[in-house]
Amino acid sequence: MILHTIVPPELIFQENDEVFSGQIPITRNGIPMIVEQSGHMYKLIRIMSSDPADYLKAELSPGTFIPLYE
Helix, strand or coil, rough: CCCCCCCCCHHHCCHHHHHHHEEEEECCEEEEEEEEECCEEEEEEEECCHHHHHHHHHHHHHCCCCCCCC
């Protein structure tokens, strides 16, 4: 893969495992997402859906807290 960019490679290819160690992949209502556990809630980091309509849902905004159990 060739990237033609002025951004330094350290910012593109982050090798710091501490940043990603708390991230957990889950699926809720058929939507795959990456979350971090925060107490009795999950903090939504990103959704990884192939459906563009999922990205328009306000309840799936990054930073939103969702309950552990539904």
